[in-house]
Amino acid sequence: MSESIILSRLLSHKQDEPFPTQLNVELTHRCNLRCSHCYLEYNAGRDELTADEWVEVMQQCLEMGIMFIAFTGGEAFLRPDTLSIAGRAKELGLFFHFQSNGTCIDRDVADELKRLNPTMVELTIMGDTPKLHDGITGSPGSFEKALAAASMLLERSIRVKLKTTVISGNWKSVQAMRRLAEGMGAAFQPDPLVMPGVFGGEEPVSCRMNDEEFQQFALSEGWDQPLGEEAAAAIAELDSPEKHLICAAARYRFTVTPSGEVIPCVLWRVPCGNIREQSLREIWEGEPMAGLRKTTVKDMPDCRGCKLLSDCVRCPGLAYMESGDSLLKSEENCRMSRIISQLKAENRP
Amino acid sequence: MAELNDDTVVKHAENAVFRKTGSEIVLLTPEEGTLHVLNDVSGRIWELCTGPASIESIVDKITAEYEVERERAASDTRDTISRFMDLGLVTTA
Ligand code: SF4
Numbered sequence: 001m002s003e004s005i006i007l008s009r010l011l012s013h014k015q016d017e018p019f020p021t022q023l024n025v026e027l028t029h030r031c032n033l034r035c036s037h038c039y040l041e042y043n044a045g046r047d048e049l050t051a052d053e054w055v056e057v058m059q060q061c062l063e064m065g066i067m068f069i070a071f072t073g074g075e076a077f078l079r080p081d082t083l084s085i086a087g088r089a090k091e092l093g094l095f096f097h098f099q100s101n102g103t104c105i106d107r108d109v110a111d112e113l114k115r116l117n118p119t120m121v122e123l124t125i126m127g128d129t130p131k132l133h134d135g136i137t138g139s140p141g142s143f144e145k146a147l148a149a150a151s152m153l154l155e156r157s158i159r160v161k162l163k164t165t166v167i168s169g170n171w172k173s174v175q176a177m178r179r180l181a182e183g184m185g186a187a188f189q190p191d192p193l194v195m196p197g198v199f200g201g202e203e204p205v206s207c208r209m210n211d212e213e214f215q216q217f218a219l220s221e222g223w224d225q226p227l228g229e230e231a232a233a234a235i236a237e238l239d240s241p242e243k244h245l246i247c248a249a250a251r252y253r254f255t256v257t258p259s260g261e262v263i264p265c266v267l268w269r270v271p272c273g274n275i276r277e278q279s280l281r282e283i284w285e286g287e288p289m290a291g292l293r294k295t296t297v298k299d300m301p302d303c304r305g306c307k308l309l310s311d312c313v314r315c316p317g318l319a320y321m322e323s324g325d326s327l328l329k330s331e332e333n334c335r336m337s338r339i340i341s342q343l344k345a346e347n348r349p
Numbered sequence: 350m351a352e353l354n355d356d357t358v359v360k361h362a363e364n365a366v367f368r369k370t371g372s373e374i375v376l377l378t379p380e381e382g383t384l385h386v387l388n389d390v391s392g393r394i395w396e397l398c399t400g401p402a403s404i405e406s407i408v409d410k411i412t413a414e415y416e417v418e419r420e421r422a423a424s425d426t427r428d429t430i431s432r433f434m435d436l437g438l439v440t441t442a
Pocket residue numbers: 247248249265266267268314315316317318
């Protein structure tokens with residue numbers, strides 16, 4: 001029997017060393033909504049990679065043993081060629097999912113998505129009612145379209161996840177959004193991390209929950225509860241101060257922006273090269289990406305020895321946005337960790 | 350493991366996610382994020398499960414295409430399809 005090309009690609013990675021498994025593909029930064037908390041700025045779509053350039057990037061992914069693509073934006077479905085790019089990804093044998101606001105997914109798009117066989121479609125909702133959602137997105141009718149998209153995809157047996165960014169304006173509705181998602185048969189994921197505007201805009205930060213709101217939200221999510229014995233033991237075994245604060249970005253995942261810039265994560269926007277000038281592999285293996293991959297908590301002057309470390313979900317991208325240095329603390333992560341740690345202390349018998 | 354007899358009719362699960370590149374088939378179980386790279390015969394059995402198809406008809410084809418004894422083809426086919434079913438990738442029609 002002939003040797004499996006896919007297996008040999010997957011097994012070519014060095015043991016015990018991080019290797020890339022997923023590329024986030026920001027197809028465009030254009031968007032048809034104007035969410036108040038969004039970290040991107042409206043962009044007219046200048047200098048976007050063409051479909052052929054994206055196919056070339058995906059071919060390079062395969063050569064690197066990367067099997068997963070996340071198509072995201074902006075709003076990915078504003079590009080008229082998004083479905084055909086995904087079609088090429090399928091022909092190449094890549095698995096992919098989409099992140100979208102759902103407003104461009106009509107019956108025809110849903111049918112085509114069924115044929116394309118994505119692993120999942122993640123749709124953003126910002127509330128459980130049209131008034132709340134449309135108020136935040138600045139676009140009347142966007143809630144109905146997002147929910148209609150979710151229903152059409154679920155009817156076609158495509159996995160759907162409804163995601164929300166939890167902000168001051170919608171935290172009270174998180175449980176209602178969860179019920180809405182679960183009632184439809186979709187997964188649900190709330191995320192309280194609100195990034196500052198990439199281009200310096202202050203509006204996103206002003207949308208964040210204040211301390212009291214975050215406290216209430218954390219309580220409603222049960223984040224004050226101690227972990228079950230089994231989970232705690234598993235984490236204790238895996239965890240070490242060195243490992244705790246290390247995320248997948250630059251280690252297992254990375255991102256290409258609409259104009260071909262390579263960055264560690266959609267939320268960690270350190271420029272690492274451009275695929276119009278270098279290959280994906282050269283950028284992955286070169287500096288600064290390789291250096292970012294090697295950092296441990298020992299290199300983080302604020303975080304090593306921090307008493308809140310075990311309650312912290314530190315995002316290096318947030319630290320980078322706040323101070324220009326990915327290795328420093330993030331004030332926002334510190335704030336959240338302080339509140340969670342306090343809640344846990346109050347809950348302790 | 351699922352009990353399968355000759356008359357059982359199977360097909361790909363509606364939400365099964367898989368890719369075919371060249372002659373290779375890779376299945377994904379998204380819940381665990383696990384990839385299953387199929388060998389030649391399992392890949393052919395997977396294709397025949399596109400269905401709806403009876404186990405008997407799949408065994409017929411495997412016996413003929415791989416020139417193996419029917420009994421051997423039948424047991425391999427059942428084992429493979431049971432595994433697909435356990436992974437939630439194939440269902441009875
Ligand atoms: S922690 Fe931040 S940089 Fe790391 S994967 Fe999550 S969002 Fe991206």
